[in-house]
């Protein structure tokens with residue numbers, strides 16, 4: 001293997017709901033969700049059955065034939081997200097979703113400059129890597145267009161940059177995940193919407209981590225009820241671990257044959273996984289659950305650990321400590337058997353559990369965190 005991942009010496013063999021087990025029989029509470037991917041819980045029976053049934057029928061055929069599962073997925077997604085007039089283009093990962101979003105914006109207005117935000121993360125492929133705030137993930141070949149990065153909330157710089165009329169798109173995470181859980185506030189999003197509309201700039205909401213119910217809304221930007229982005233990118237929770245991503249595209253974009261494309265995107269098996277996820281989110285009221293249980297965790301941590309800053313919405317929570325959290329994370333994992341996430345800010349722990357955790361699991365996580373962080 002090409003060695004690029006620092007790994008914990010744990011071999012996970014199976015999972016159920018918010019629990020995972022290693023090959024030695026140890027059980028862990030999963031508040032990392034395989035990097036915010038597990039939305040409806042590990043090995044959810046409806047998810048497993050749907051994929052197995054499709055596997056028996058036809059796992060894959062190309063985009064050159066009718067695949068009714070794609071339309072079913074698009075209809076369900078429109079219904080649950082409320083973005084019924086947006087159209088869906090399916091891909092395989094988060095970076096690929098953003099790559100297509102940035103490309104479509106550029107096709108649409110003929111411009112190439114992009115505005116993004118500091119601490120933002122949008123993926124490791126070509127354009128997505130360049131608009132990400134990281135010195136290490138963009139190679140020289142990724143830096144082929146102009147990109148301005150401003151602070152979250154810096155209206156003056158955004159207004160000035162967009163005012164020149166040469167910016168193709170603004171890309172922003174509804175809640176910055178990798179950057180350490182920073183929420184875009186509703187007013188700032190409205191400001192971006194009106195500046196983009198006034199200057200012919202495309203507004204791209206990256207909901208790859210914060211979407212699919214995690215924030216307590218279907219998409220985190222929907223705390224601003226009126227907001228209609230031009231493009232929304234999704235992945236992670238969309239397939240509960242099955243690789244699938246997509247972009248939702250506003251009606252004013254013209255589609256034509258060959259404009260976008262992929263071999264694997266929208267394949268039968270991925271659609272079966274994506275449909276099963278949406279069915280479970282709706283049936284088990286997981287968006288509401290994320291809001292309620294997330295609120296419970298946030299309140300408990302704020303009260304018990306007032307010296308730390310607790311940020312986030314729903315089940316996307318960041319805890320900023322007064323020192324680097326790498327050792328705390330190891331202690332939580334090896335002594336308390338609790339998986340949590342880190343971030344590019346070394347002092348921030350991230351909590352990203354499956355959306356169907358209950359009060360009991362939330363309270364167990366809270367007491368483990370308090371035990372370790374108070375020492």
Ligand SMILES: Cc1ncc(COP(=O)(O)O)c(C=O)c1O
Nearest residue numbers: 093094095121122123177208209
């Ligand atoms: C907000 C955001 N955008 C894009 C990506 C890239 O997704 P992927 O790793 O599936 O390419 C990530 C991954 O962490 C993400 O959090």
